[in-house]
Every structure is written in C-alpha cells, then in structure tokens.
Amino acid sequence: MATLKPLRDKVVVERSEAEEKTPGGIVLPDSAKDKPKQGTVVAVGSGRVMDSGETKPLEVKKGDRVLFGGYAGSEVKMDGRAYLIMSESEIFAIIESGKK
Amino acid sequence: MATLKPLRDKVVVERSEAEEKTPGGIVLPDSAKDKPKQGTVVAVGSGRVMDSGETKPLEVKKGDRVLFGGYAGSEVKMDGRAYLIMSESEIFAIIESGKK
Amino acid sequence: MATLKPLRDKVVVERSEAEEKTPGGIVLPDSAKDKPKQGTVVAVGSGRVMDSGETKPLEVKKGDRVLFGGYAGSEVKMDGRAYLIMSESEIFAIIESGKK
Amino acid sequence: MATLKPLRDKVVVERSEAEEKTPGGIVLPDSAKDKPKQGTVVAVGSGRVMDSGETKPLEVKKGDRVLFGGYAGSEVKMDGRAYLIMSESEIFAIIESGKK
Amino acid sequence: MATLKPLRDKVVVERSEAEEKTPGGIVLPDSAKDKPKQGTVVAVGSGRVMDSGETKPLEVKKGDRVLFGGYAGSEVKMDGRAYLIMSESEIFAIIESGKK
Amino acid sequence: MATLKPLRDKVVVERSEAEEKTPGGIVLPDSAKDKPKQGTVVAVGSGRVMDSGETKPLEVKKGDRVLFGGYAGSEVKMDGRAYLIMSESEIFAIIESGKK
Amino acid sequence: MATLKPLRDKVVVERSEAEEKTPGGIVLPDSAKDKPKQGTVVAVGSGRVMDSGETKPLEVKKGDRVLFGGYAGSEVKMDGRAYLIMSESEIFAIIESGKK
Numbered sequence: 155m156a157t158l159k160p161l162r163d164k165v166v167v168e169r170s171e172a173e174e175k176t177p178g179g180i181v182l183p184d185s186a187k188d189k190p191k192q193g194t195v196v197a198v199g200s201g202r203v204m205d206s207g208e209t210k211p212l213e214v215k216k217g218d219r220v221l222f223g224g225y226a227g228s229e230v231k232m233d234g235r236a237y238l239i240m241s242e243s244e245i246f247a248i249i250e251s252g253k254k
Numbered sequence: 255m256a257t258l259k260p261l262r263d264k265v266v267v268e269r270s271e272a273e274e275k276t277p278g279g280i281v282l283p284d285s286a287k288d289k290p291k292q293g294t295v296v297a298v299g300s301g302r303v304m305d306s307g308e309t310k311p312l313e314v315k316k317g318d319r320v321l322f323g324g325y326a327g328s329e330v331k332m333d334g335r336a337y338l339i340m341s342e343s344e345i346f347a348i349i350e351s352g353k354k
Numbered sequence: 355m356a357t358l359k360p361l362r363d364k365v366v367v368e369r370s371e372a373e374e375k376t377p378g379g380i381v382l383p384d385s386a387k388d389k390p391k392q393g394t395v396v397a398v399g400s401g402r403v404m405d406s407g408e409t410k411p412l413e414v415k416k417g418d419r420v421l422f423g424g425y426a427g428s429e430v431k432m433d434g435r436a437y438l439i440m441s442e443s444e445i446f447a448i449i450e451s452g453k454k
Numbered sequence: 455m456a457t458l459k460p461l462r463d464k465v466v467v468e469r470s471e472a473e474e475k476t477p478g479g480i481v482l483p484d485s486a487k488d489k490p491k492q493g494t495v496v497a498v499g500s501g502r503v504m505d506s507g508e509t510k511p512l513e514v515k516k517g518d519r520v521l522f523g524g525y526a527g528s529e530v531k532m533d534g535r536a537y538l539i540m541s542e543s544e545i546f547a548i549i550e551s552g553k554k
Numbered sequence: 555m556a557t558l559k560p561l562r563d564k565v566v567v568e569r570s571e572a573e574e575k576t577p578g579g580i581v582l583p584d585s586a587k588d589k590p591k592q593g594t595v596v597a598v599g600s601g602r603v604m605d606s607g608e609t610k611p612l613e614v615k616k617g618d619r620v621l622f623g624g625y626a627g628s629e630v631k632m633d634g635r636a637y638l639i640m641s642e643s644e645i646f647a648i649i650e651s652g653k654k
Numbered sequence: 655m656a657t658l659k660p661l662r663d664k665v666v667v668e669r670s671e672a673e674e675k676t677p678g679g680i681v682l683p684d685s686a687k688d689k690p691k692q693g694t695v696v697a698v699g700s701g702r703v704m705d706s707g708e709t710k711p712l713e714v715k716k717g718d719r720v721l722f723g724g725y726a727g728s729e730v731k732m733d734g735r736a737y738l739i740m741s742e743s744e745i746f747a748i749i750e751s752g753k754k
Numbered sequence: 755m756a757t758l759k760p761l762r763d764k765v766v767v768e769r770s771e772a773e774e775k776t777p778g779g780i781v782l783p784d785s786a787k788d789k790p791k792q793g794t795v796v797a798v799g800s801g802r803v804m805d806s807g808e809t810k811p812l813e814v815k816k817g818d819r820v821l822f823g824g825y826a827g828s829e830v831k832m833d834g835r836a837y838l839i840m841s842e843s844e845i846f847a848i849i850e851s852g853k854k
Contacts, residue, residue, distance in 0.1 A: 190328050190329075190330055190339070202303075204303070204305060204306070204307045205305040205306075206305060206306050206307045208307035210303060210307060213261050213262065213300065214261070221258065221330065221339070223328065242261070243262075245261055246258075246260065246261065246264055246328065246339045247258040247259055247260045247261060247264060247266065247297075247299075247339060248258070248259040248261070249256050249257075249258060249259075250256065250257050250258070250259055251256055
C-alpha cells in the first residue's frame, strides 16, 4: 500500500463524510459560503520553512481531528479513500473531544 | 462536548446577538458597509508565528469582549451556538466594561 | 461606560465634525477625491509588531489631533458619539496648534 | 497657526505653482502622463520604520526643493495655502540650485 | 545525451503516464479541477535561497515518486521523453511504496 | 565592440536559433503555451541582493547552455546578434552535454 | 543651473537620442514591445535601503552608459535636455565600450 509523505508544511487529511450527524459535535451551517469541513490528519510534513531559514514544526499531528476551510487542499484518492493535501495554514483548529 | 483549539493566531469568538440593545454600550451604525461586530473570545491559538521564526503570544485572551470586522472569520456551529474562527489581526479592539 | 482598548497598531479616533469652519486651522478642499479628515485620538494600541518580532510603540498618543485619509478606518458608535478605528499607518500627521 | 507634524516617512510639501516659468530651472513636459511636480518640503516625519524594527531618518529635510510624481500625496489646505502629504518614497530627487 | 541541472529550488520530474491504472496506488479523481499528477524526480537544484541568504537543501531527491499540482511546471522534451521543470514548492508529497 | 555588463541578478543570453534540430538534445514541444527556449550565457551580473543585504553569486556562468521560459527577458541586438537580458530566476536549468 | 540629487536608489539618466545609428554599438529592434533604451547616467542616489536597514550603494555611477526598459522612469526636462529618473532596478546592464 502506498502512503504519502507531505513536504514542508503540507498535511494529508482524510475527510469525515458523516460530520453533519455527529451528536454533541460540530455542526456546520448549510448557508455558509465557505463551509469549514472536518477531517482527521493522516500525515504531516517536516515543518514550515520561515524566511529566516528556520523550520518550525507543525502544530497538528497524525490522528488530530481538524477543522479547515471548505475549499482547502487538493483532492487525492488512495486505496479507495478520499484525502486532501493542504498547507497547515488552511487548518483553523483542532477539535478536541471534550472531557470538560 | 467537543471544544476547539485554534491554531497559531486563530481565535474562536462567540458572537453577541443582542449587541444593538446593550445600554451604555457600543452601538454599531446600520449604514456602515462593513459593520464591526461584538463577541466574546472562547479560545485562542498558541500565537502568531513571525517571519523571524519567533512566536508572539496573542493580545486577546479567553473571556475578552472584542470588536471585529463584520466579514471577519468563518462561521462554525457547536452544540447549537454560533462561533466564528478568525485571525487575531481581524480583531480591532477589546471592549472594556468601563469602570471610568 | 464601555471603552475600547485597540489591539496592536490600531487607534481609536473621534472625528471632528466642525472641521471645515475652524479659523486659522486646516481647511480640507471639497474637490479632493480622498479628502483627509481631522479627529482626536481617544485610545491607542500597544504597538506595531514588526516582522522581526519587535513591537514598536505608536507615534500618536491619546489627545493628539490627527489628519487621516477620508476612507480610513471602520466606524463605531459608543454612547452616542462616532468613532473610527484605524491602523496608525492610515494617519498622515499630527496637527499641532501653532504656538509659532 | 496650526502646523503639521508628519508621521514616520510622511513629508509635507508646498507645491510650487509657478514652476513652469522658472528660467534655467526644470521644465516639466506637458505631454507626460504622470508629470513630475516641484515643491518645497515644509515638514518631515521621524523616519521610515524598516521591517527589522530600525527607524531610518529621511533623506529630505525642511526647505529642500523636491521633484515628485504628479499623482503623489494627499492634498490639504492650511491658512489658504495648498500642501501635499506624501511618503518620502514618492519623492524622486532634491533640486539643487546649481552653483556649478 | 544531454541532461538538465536545475537551478536553485527547481526540480525535473518525469511524468508517470500510466498513473491511473497502478493497482493499490493513488488514483486521481477525474472531476477535480486541478488534478494532482504523479511523477519521478529526475534531477534537483542546489536548494532554495531564503531571504536571509541561507540556502535550504530540497526535501525531494532523485528517484522520489512525487505528487504535484496538475498545472505545475513547464514542459520539456529530451530524447523523446516528456519532463516537467517545477519549483519544489509545487510538489505536495512524496509517494512512498508502502511497506506498512 | 561594445559589451554588456549586467547589473545584480541579470544575465545576458544568446538564443540558440537551431535548437529544434539538435540531435540527442532537448526538443521543445510546439504545443506548450510558454515554450522554454535554449541559449548560451554571455555575461552575468554581480549577484542577487537579498533582503538581508547579502549578495548571493549567481549559479550560472559565462558559457553555460541554459533553458528558460519562452517569454523571459528583454530582447537586445548587438553587432547583428540577438541577445536576451533576463533575471537568473527566469532560468530553469543548465543543459549539460551528457557524458553519461 | 539647477541639478538633481536623486533619493535612495533613484538614478537620473540622459537618453541617447542617436542610439539607433551608433556603428558597432547596440541596435535595438523596432519590433520589441518594450524596447530597451540607452542613456548616460547623470546622477545617482545614496543607495538602496534594504529591509534589514542596511543601505547598499548602487552599481551604476555617473558617466556609465546604461541599457534600461523602454517604459522605465519618469521624464523631466532641465535646461532644454530630456532626462529620465528611474530606480536602479529598472536598469538592465552597463554598456562597456569594448576594448576586447
């Protein structure tokens, strides 16, 4: 099975198709023009290269559930599943399953 | 209950729906093309990453009432409440309940 | 009474409505397409964050009469008075009441 | 009498209306689409703030006759005279009255 | 036989024509407007020159199978084979033949 | 005979007119909208000045056969031959006559 | 007689009107959409101010014959002669009268 190793600040995300029905979770409004989407991080790049030459490690890690812009990323299919490859800057937030 | 942990300079804001009626507060003019909105900060990211590689902590913190551009952020619904995720740079000011 | 604490390089300015009639003062031409406006600084942010990560304090301070672009800032009303929130970079000059 | 204290890299210039007739001076062609204009520097800002955080003093000083782009600056009237407020970067050159 | 030595952050990639049929591999959806493409890195430049003056070596190396934007690069033919010359920033990920 | 000394990151290139017929060489497809062109470097500038103030020497040198974008550079004629003056960043790769 | 002292990276160039006829010199093609022009540097600014705050001296000096873009600069007339004021970055190369 082939896997993807993203470059630099790229992140591979598997979209959650059932996101609208998760109870107690995040429901995304239909009316929004750029609906944020949910997904799970599958692979992350080595970090974002700054102008200074420094490489900053990414904030998201494999397994994180994330929220990102509805138009974020490029779509890729691997072994029958849909993935998105996007820059970490296109990810808004990590969704933490609330213990609170 | 799920919560959102914003990335970098992102901020989660809960919009104040009743803002036009707050007495002694800030009234936003109807005529403005980009009406600033009020809200309360619910969660903040880890900081803004500068070109130098340095991370600057955000100026706003959880609980702050803030004023931001009318088109700022992306809308998200969680547990029936509407939230906005925006960059801190889209926030104009903190509204301090005047003791003066 | 609520007050505004601007973020970073933001400045809150109260517009001078009577500016066209001030004798010996600055008269702004009607014909200019982007007429500079006058006002008084009411609150200033903590400073402009440079790419280097350094924060530069603003040049204007509370009480300064300032001249700014006619389209500068976002309009906000508080306690019946109109304010503008703008970046300091939208301010051209401080108007000093001439002792000279 | 009110005076203007420009911010940062801003410069206040009084336009020379009689510029086309100055003998031995600079004559600006009528046909140019963006005719450079002449004027005299009346006030200068504290300097240009670089990305590094450093402030570079301006090259022009009060009293300099300068040449600038025909569309440079914003027009302001003070005590019956027309002034332009522009960034120093809109000024091309200082006109030195030739001793040569 | 002539070979290409890319400059700086440029990468020469030989496109995989048979990519849609590779079993267990990555299948690219027909509907995507900017379909990512696969290929094999044939030559890499000396590195990306940062604003700081530092040169960062590239993450991809000769022989890597890579995924890149459908419009990435400029097409060149050498000895009857089609190549693409692109910036490394146009490459999304390295495709690792899965041992997992 | 006059020669050209390019400034900074500029490079003078003499275009190879016969490029389409070179056997074993690089054949450029007719269909490409921005057909890369071949040529020989005739003169190079002193280097690219980085934001940091540092000057990076160019990677190409006099005599290099190079591949560049079909719309790269400005055309100049000197002593009956056509030259192009372009920034080194418009050059994709050096063509090495293969010993392999 | 008035002279021009250019600011920063500005350069004053006197255009060579007779350029098309110089034997053994550079002949500029009529067909080019942006025909490079020749001229002689008359005055140079103090240097280009980099983001780092450093000032880099210019590469061209008074007396240099230079080649620049056909649309470069702003036209100025002084004492009956036409000059162009441009940024050094609009100059492609210095024309050296060949001793070779």
